[in-house]
Every structure is written in structure tokens, then in C-alpha cells.
Amino acid sequence: MSNRTASTVVVYHSGYGHTQRMAEAVAEGAGGVLYAIDADGNLSDDGWAALDAADAIIFGSPTYMGGPSWQFKKFADTSSKAWFTNKWQDKVFGGFTNSASLNGDKLNTLEYFVLLAGQHGGLWVSLGIKPANVKASTRDDANRMGSYIAPMAQSDADAAPNEMSVGDLETARTYGERVARVAQRFALAQDA
Numbered sequence: 001m002s003n004r005t006a007s008t009v010v011v012y013h014s015g016y017g018h019t020q021r022m023a024e025a026v027a028e029g030a031g032g033v034l035y036a037i038d039a040d041g042n043l044s045d046d047g048w049a050a051l052d053a054a055d056a057i058i059f060g061s062p063t064y065m066g067g068p069s070w071q072f073k074k075f076a077d078t079s080s081k082a083w084f085t086n087k088w089q090d091k092v093f094g095g096f097t098n099s100a101s102l103n104g105d106k107l108n109t110l111e112y113f114v115l116l117a118g119q120h121g122g123l124w125v126s127l128g129i130k131p132a133n134v135k136a137s138t139r140d141d142a143n144r145m146g147s148y149i150a151p152m153a154q155s156d157a158d159a160a161p162n163e164m165s166v167g168d169l170e171t172a173r174t175y176g177e178r179v180a181r182v183a184q185r186f187a188l189a190q191d192a
């Protein structure tokens with residue numbers, strides 16, 4: 001039986017650095033590599049090659065106008081090339097988003113990621129952290145946003161990336177660990 005380590009790639013867009021900080025936390029937890037989609041919606045050839053070779057792919061985008069940024073959508077549409085040849089079939093998938101409002105319609109962005117993973121024949125990993133929703137809960141608690149599908153972060157519209165909630169970043173880091181753990185189990189099972 002193989003004992004290889006599963007690889008995780010975090011591919012994300014961030015217009016102003018907040019989602020990038022979240023992406024860094026996810027990648028740290030996953031022990032994975034980060035690839036940024038640039039301001040024109042393009043990903044490097046290295047990034048595409050890493051995605052094709054990955055055991056797990058984690059999508060990240062800010063929520064803009066109730067959904068992923070257009071740059072992320074351009075990346076998603078370009079991933080139709082991988083779709084044609086089933087390159088991402090049976091990979092493990094996750095995702096995360098960040099926006100200014102507490103709700104901000106972030107769920108729509110995460111649901112889009114689930115659909116994209118499904119179109120590629122992938123397996124979605126949920127968040128797996130109970131919500132912090134009692135009177136004693138604070139901004140620094142994990143899953144203070146009360147999401148089940150995947151991590152959400154809330155960044156005040158006038159706050160810099162270094163002012164993000166430590167709870168949101170810890171949620172992102174823990175989720176990265178979870179996706180990598182699932183990918184590891186799945187990779188060993190596939191290789192057996």
C-alpha cells in the first residue's frame with residue numbers, strides 16, 4: 001500500500017487582500033500550495049498543472065455582488081478544459097469566501113463552489129465546526145458566522161486585511177486541515 005502524502009492546492013482570487021489572508025490560513029492548515037488568480041482572471045500554467053496533479057482543490061473568492069468575483073468566474077469557465085477530459089474527476093474539493101456584511105449573500109458563493117466541484121465530478125468537504133451562537137460567543141470564536149457548508153469570513157468594509165477576525169482565520173486554518181485529512185484518507189484508499 002502507498003504511503004504518499006496527498007497534495008492540496010488552494011486557488012483563489014482576492015481584489016484587496018482580505019480573501020488572500022483567508023487563503024493563506026487555509027493553505028497553512030492544509031499544508032498546501034497557493035495559487036492566485038490575477039486581476040485579469042488568469043491563472044499561471046504552473047497553477048493549472050498543480051490543479052491537475054492535486055488530490056484536493058480548494059476554491060476561494062470574495063463575495064462580490066452576491067457571488068464569486070468575475071475573475072474567479074473566468075477561472076471557473078476556463079476550467080471547462082479540465083472538465084472535457086475529466087481531469088479533476090474524483091478529487092476532493094472545498095472552498096471559502098469573505099465579504100463585508102455579516103450575511104452579505106456569502107452562501108451563494110459557497111454554493112457556486114459546490115456546483116463547480118460537482119460539475120468536475122468531485123467530492124465536497126463541509127466545514128465540520130459547530131457554530132458559535134450563544135450569548136458568550138465573540139468575534140474571535142471559530143465559526144462565528146455559523147456556516148456548515150464551508151468557511152465564511154466577514155471583513156468590515158473599512159478594515160485592512162490585518163484587522164480580520166482571528167476566529168474567521170482560525171476557522172479557515174482548521175478547514176484546511178480537514179480538507180487535507182479527508183484527501184489523505186481518500187488518496188490512501190484509492191492507492192490501496
Ligand SMILES: Cc1cc2nc3c(=O)[nH]c(=O)nc-3n(C[C@H](O)[C@H](O)[C@H](O)COP(=O)(O)O)c2cc1C
Nearest residue numbers: 014015016017018019062064065066099100101104
Ligand atoms: C465589486 C464589489 C462587490 C461587493 N459585493 C459584496 C456583497 O455582495 N456582499 C458583501 O457582503 N460584500 C460585498 N463587497 C465587499 C467585499 O466582499 C469585501 O470588501 C471583501 O473583504 C473584499 O475581499 P478582498 O479584499 O479579498 O477583495 C463587495 C466589494 C466589491 C469591491
